[in-house]
Amino acid sequence: xxxxxxxxxxxxxxxxxxxxxxxxxxxxxxxxxxxxxxxxxxxxxxxxxxxxxxxxxxxxxxxxxxxxxxxxxxxxxxxxxxxxxxxxxxxxxxxxxxxxxxxxxxxxxxxxxxxxxxxxxxxxxxxxxxxxxxxxxxxxxxxxxxxxxxxxxxxxxxxxxxxxxxxxxxxxxxxxxxxxxxxxxxxxxxxxxxxxxxxxxxxxxxxxxxxxxxxxxxxxxxxxxxxxxxxxxxxxxxxxxxxxxxxxxxxxxxxxxxxxxxxxxxxxxxxxxxxxxxxxxxxxxxxxxxxxxxxxxxxxxxxxxxxxxxxxxxxxxxxxxxxxxxxxxxxxxxxxxxxxxxxxxxxxxxxxxxxxxx
Amino acid sequence: xxxxxxxxxxxxxxxxxxxxxxxxxxxxxxxxxxxxxxxxxxxxxxxxxxxxxxxxxxxxxxxxxxxxxxxxxxxxxxxxxxxxxxxxxxxxxxxxxxxxxxxxxxxxxxxxxxxxxxxxxxxxxxxxxxxxxxxxxxxxxxxxxxxxxxxxxxxxxxxxxxxxxxxxxxxxxxxxxxxxxxxxxxxxxxxxxxxxxxxxxxxxxxxxxxxxxxxxxxxxxxxxxxxxxxxxxxxxxxxxxxxxxxxxxxxxxxxxxxxxxxxxxxxxxxxxxxxxxxxxxxxxxxxxxxxxxxxxxxxxxxxxxxxxxxxxxxxxxxxxxxxxxxxxxxxxxxxxxxxxxxxxxxxxxxxxxxxxxx
Numbered sequence: 273x274x275x276x277x278x279x280x281x282x283x284x285x286x287x288x289x290x291x292x293x294x295x296x297x298x299x300x301x302x303x304x305x306x307x308x309x310x311x312x313x314x315x316x317x318x319x320x321x322x323x324x325x326x327x328x329x330x331x332x333x334x335x336x337x338x339x340x341x342x343x344x345x346x347x348x349x350x351x352x353x354x355x356x357x358x359x360x361x362x363x364x365x366x367x368x369x370x371x372x373x374x375x376x377x378x379x380x381x382x383x384x385x386x387x388x389x390x391x392x393x394x395x396x397x398x399x400x401x402x403x404x405x406x407x408x409x410x411x412x413x414x415x416x417x418x419x420x421x422x423x424x425x426x427x428x429x430x431x432x433x434x435x436x437x438x439x440x441x442x443x444x445x446x447x448x449x450x451x452x453x454x455x456x457x458x459x460x461x462x463x464x465x466x467x468x469x470x471x472x473x474x475x476x477x478x479x480x481x482x483x484x485x486x487x488x489x490x491x492x493x494x495x496x497x498x499x500x501x502x503x504x505x506x507x508x509x510x511x512x513x514x515x516x517x518x519x520x521x522x523x524x525x526x527x528x529x530x531x532x533x534x535x536x537x538x539x540x541x542x543x544x545x546x547x548x549x550x551x552x553x554x555x556x557x558x559x560x561x562x563x564x565x566x567x568x569x570x571x572x573x574x575x576x577x578x579x580x581x582x583x584x585x586x587x588x589x590x591x592x593x594x595x596x597x598x599x600x601x602x603x604x605x606x607x608x609x610x611x612x613x614x615x616x617x618x619x620x621x622x623x624x625x626x627x628x629x630x
Numbered sequence: 631x632x633x634x635x636x637x638x639x640x641x642x643x644x645x646x647x648x649x650x651x652x653x654x655x656x657x658x659x660x661x662x663x664x665x666x667x668x669x670x671x672x673x674x675x676x677x678x679x680x681x682x683x684x685x686x687x688x689x690x691x692x693x694x695x696x697x698x699x700x701x702x703x704x705x706x707x708x709x710x711x712x713x714x715x716x717x718x719x720x721x722x723x724x725x726x727x728x729x730x731x732x733x734x735x736x737x738x739x740x741x742x743x744x745x746x747x748x749x750x751x752x753x754x755x756x757x758x759x760x761x762x763x764x765x766x767x768x769x770x771x772x773x774x775x776x777x778x779x780x781x782x783x784x785x786x787x788x789x790x791x792x793x794x795x796x797x798x799x800x801x802x803x804x805x806x807x808x809x810x811x812x813x814x815x816x817x818x819x820x821x822x823x824x825x826x827x828x829x830x831x832x833x834x835x836x837x838x839x840x841x842x843x844x845x846x847x848x849x850x851x852x853x854x855x856x857x858x859x860x861x862x863x864x865x866x867x868x869x870x871x872x873x874x875x876x877x878x879x880x881x882x883x884x885x886x887x888x889x890x891x892x893x894x895x896x897x898x899x900x901x902x903x904x905x906x907x908x909x910x911x912x913x914x915x916x917x918x919x920x921x922x923x924x925x926x927x928x929x930x931x932x933x934x935x936x937x938x939x940x941x942x943x944x945x946x947x948x949x950x951x952x953x954x955x956x957x958x959x960x961x962x963x964x965x966x967x968x969x970x971x972x973x974x975x976x977x978x979x980x981x982x983x984x985x986x987x988x
Contacts, residue, residue: 486812498940
């Protein structure tokens with residue numbers, strides 16, 4: 273029933289544990305009969321359970337980038353001090369996803385629609401039932417992880433003491449919706465996609481390539497490409513190149529072509545509809561007004577689809593929040609931490625936020 | 631041999647004349663055996679031939695938008711004062727193009743590669759042979775028209791007294807190249823495209839739709855979509871809408887779906903490779919240093935693919951030039967003159983430029 277894909281394995285992604293939270297009813301009406309969340313924990317929960325940090329993942333991402341870039345000694349997210357729980361989002365290829373479920377009722381094209389709010393509810397249940405955690409010292413996430421962070425802060429204000437949405441909005445914009453749609457259509461228009469019932473992601477390589485090519489435009493920036501910044505970034509084969517189309521093929525295409533098309537589609541549908549105002553009948557100001565967490569909103573200066581202006585608009589509606597623009601020539605994909613200056617600034621902001629009394 | 635497409639007709643595009651300039655050898659090695667240029671002239675050439683203004687066209691565009699938005703009484707481009715020559719670029723569907731040529735050697739998929747510099751050479755020949763014009767009071771164009779304007783100013787400095795590239799660079803950037811490639815791949819990946827030898831553009835409607843959808847993201851701006859600015863813009867059926875996906879379908883998709891796929895591909899290939907430094911062995915500063923025209927460089931503030939920074943970089947290398955950033959919430963497609971404030975600013979700049987002594 274499920275499809276083997278080595279990209280979604282502990283060998284490729286680093287260690288994680290699977291936790292089942294049982295039958296999960298989704299807001300759109302579907303059901304995941306046995307929702308399994310892939311969870312990576314780092315550090316130890318302290319006695320009064322005051323040092324828990326939750327990190328939800330972004331589109332196409334897993335816990336791995338957080339492990340490699342943001343978590344560790346010397347970083348604000350230090351496992352010596354904090355119990356850090358990275359929860360892979362539903363449908364990301366590690367948690368229950370179209371290609372990895374053994375349940376015939378939700379496999380592949382039958383996978384139900386999942387919302388940001390479903391992820392957040394599932395995470396809240398996981399933390400409560402599995403880890404016995406009722407308060408979070410911090411929720412921090414980038415991109416779709418920021419969408420989940422916003423949703424956490426609005427939906428569970430009593431549980432979120434601090435929040436740090438990086439490069440993501442509380443309410444998705446029409447522009448971002450249309451952008452995401454081009455990403456999804458690039459996949460579904462590939463005849464090999466076969467309506468979602470392909471035998472292997474290798475049949476959808478052309479669609480995944482076009483998907484990646486759009487990322488190379490909207491995910492980065494003209495400065496990234498023009499400056500030649502990419503010449504120092506190793507491609508997936510470990511080599512560097514002086515030719516920008518070779519870099520695009522060897523890095524961005526090569527990466528997305530490892531992934532499962534239905535996983536990307538499940539996440540993309542969710543991304544398009546991230547909206548905390550669903551908690552308040554469409555009133556964004558009222559929704560953001562519910563936030564009690566101390567919040568640092570951190571857009572990236574060159575981001576083309578979660579641009580500073582859109583993130584700043586959310587921040588201005590959020591009590592007790594502050595805007596901290598992060599510098600990255602890599603635009604939205606600056607989240608991958610290509611630049612030490614970017615990572616340092618994130619660390620400084622998060623350290624300050626974690627040190628702030630509540 | 632040729633394909634009928636009512637979009638490319640005087641009825642749809644407004645009046646123009648066809649001028650043959652005979653056999654035309656292209657820089658990439660191909661040949662157009664009988665190059666026919668679609669030319670719209672407005673106003674009259676004065677006795678000393680000092681009032682000629684040339685306007686090259688942009689991607690997917692024709693002389694029509696210039697007629698409707700920029701040319702006329704009360705505008706800087708006033709036919710009472712100037713002899714205005716709008717030359718439709720090669721391959722745009724009106725001038726010799728893949729779908730309209732009767733020559734079997736260059737029809738459809740056999741159409742040769744054309745460069746910006748080919749257009750400029752053809753226009754120079756047209757002006758000399760057909761209109762007996764040796765000096766241009768002004769060359770002005772937007773987007774690919776700006777690319778041609780830059781090429782004119784570098785290649786024929788003695789003939790161009792003033793230049794006004796709007797929303798376009800002298801040397802295309804890698805980011806813009808990659809963006810354009812996504813537009814082209816959206817078309818060629820449609821099975822109906824049939825390698826360029828479709829029977830009618832109606833077979834390529836899915837590809838043209840995906841092409842349009844990418845335009846809706848990169849061609850406009852998040853502010854355009856978020857503000858609801860589009861709610862006042864009539865769709866092709868003359869109606870307005872409150873739903874942004876309906877607007878996208880009824881305006882942007884509907885427009886591109888009228889067009890010929892091979893025409894878009896011929897223009898797109900050309901656009902990707904616009905580069906005045908081909909005149910100087912790759913030295914951009916040397917190429918732009920050749921410019922003697924008084925030049926106003928006018929990027930649009932919200933442009934996502936010919937952004938201000940990239941245009942400003944060219945401007946800084948251009949002697950006697952000045953940067954004038956134009957305001958438009960519509961981003962690159964602000965060129966369509968949705969906002970009176972934008973059009974007024976273009977008019978002010980062009981009037982000042984035309985009044986400047988040479």
